[in-house]
Amino acid sequence: MNNLVENNALHEVLPFYHCSIENSKVSALGNGLINQTYLVKSVKQNFVLQKINHHVFKNPTQVINNAELINKHLQEKKERQQYSLEPMWQLTAKHHSPTVIVNDNYWRAIQFIPNCYTVEAVETTEQAHQVAAAFGQFTSALSDFPANQLAEIIPNFHHLDSRLAQLKAVVEKDPKKRLSDCQHLVDFCFEQVSFIKKVAELVAVLPVQVTHNDTKINNLLFNSDTKKPIAVIDLDTCMPGFIMHDFGDMVRTCCSTLPEDGVALEDMQIRMDIFEALAESYINSFAGNITQTERESLIIGAQLLPFMIGIRFLTDYIDGDNYFHTKHTSHNLDRAKNQLHFFHLLHAAEDKLTRIVTR
Structure with missing residues (x-):
């Protein structure tokens, strides 16, 4: 990580997920233009870490809460075999909330699904x-x-x-x-x-x-x-x-x-x-x-x-x-x-x- 400010923020955020900058490998993920997204590989687990852009999303807590409600409903449908895709769960931090606030910035962690990829444009x-x-x-x-x-x-x-x-x-x-x-x-x-x-x-x-x-x-x-x-x-x-x-x-x-x-x-x-x-x-x-x-x-x-x-x-x-x-x-x-x-x-x-x- 080259950005000193972001490195310092990650130093404070990662302990909420029972890991640290010293025992984790953190790399930028994706090409999104709004939120800052990282892949975290720690000794305990791999997950996606995201800082929500509060200039675009004026109330980041609403973004996180909406996702919680949607994933809960999709999981119920999946258990009834009425939805075949995977809900994308947000992880609960050590203070029992999916929302982490550090220096007025809002962070969340999302489950990492291995063995997958994304496609940038429809070709066929x-x-x-x-x-x-x-x-x-x-x-x-x-x-x-x-x-x-x-x-x-x-x-x-x-x-x-x-x-x-x-x-x-x-x-x-x-x-x-x-x-x-x-x-x-x-x-x-x-x-x-x-x-x-x-x-x-x-x-x-x-x-x-x-x-x-x-x-x-x-x-x-x-x-x-x-x-x-x-x-x-x-x-x-x-x-x-x-x-x-x-x-x-x-x-x-x-x-x-x-x-x-x-x-x-x-x-x-x-x-x-x-x-x-x-x-x-x-x-x-x-x-x-x-x-x-x-x-x-x-x-x-x-x-x-x-x-x-x-x-x-x-x-x-x-x-x-x-x-x-x-x-x-x-x-x-x-x-x-x-x-x-x-x-x-x-x-x-x-x-x-x-x-x-x-x-």
Whole structure:
């Protein structure tokens, strides 16, 4: 560990888990941009140690408590053979709590599952079937859990009107004088009146479910021997929501032929074979426990998530890149153009997507 400050923090945190920096091997784990995550190999046990980013998650205790409630419910379902994946347990520290607070920073430990790996991007239809089936099974197993018991970790996270209001506010201020670079994109967003209305009408009638809200394939653990998913991980953004959000996030991250910051927009296409695999396995994973309205909402969700993240990238660009990590000045603008173009392609293909989802 090269960071002296973090090394000192680990020196104080590890004894809560009956080990120390001297008798443990600690290494950075994963490539997440929000929390700091480590793999700890001690003489007694191996576990994942995580410092929760309290700037993003304003109440870290809620993140930890939500995970406890979700894992308890999933474990009960697993014991009744109604859930085949592994819950990701948080470890209880020596003071009988999963939450450790050191110097106003919040830490937790999560069980380490050996002999597994993660995948960064969907490359095949088989992987698309796997990711959709796993996240669908996760939500289906929680469908009888009272979602209102979970804290709303990030208020209005997928609330389209709030995201549009944030865009409007930064447009009016234009603090970095960047509006002239992207006025056409701002106009495009606010011109989608009929789509925005359709989303609002759906939100008013859809049943609230426990949703994961970050359904990328790299939030699954795969067994190294079977090559199949064994656990849904990263429950930080789990909260009450709608299944169209989770499905839409899968489409957003799996179905474009370009990465989300790719600039060759003329080459962007929808990977229809991947979309079909996602839709088939996601719907099947609910084993009939999905309403007709929810099923139909998946097409709107597929369009909504690129549209909404495009708005967020655009908002952050105009505001001076205060939220998303960027590698160059136009990074957020490139992302916004990319995601809004993907929305445009999905919106134009709505009839074809509908035939896939409803057949």
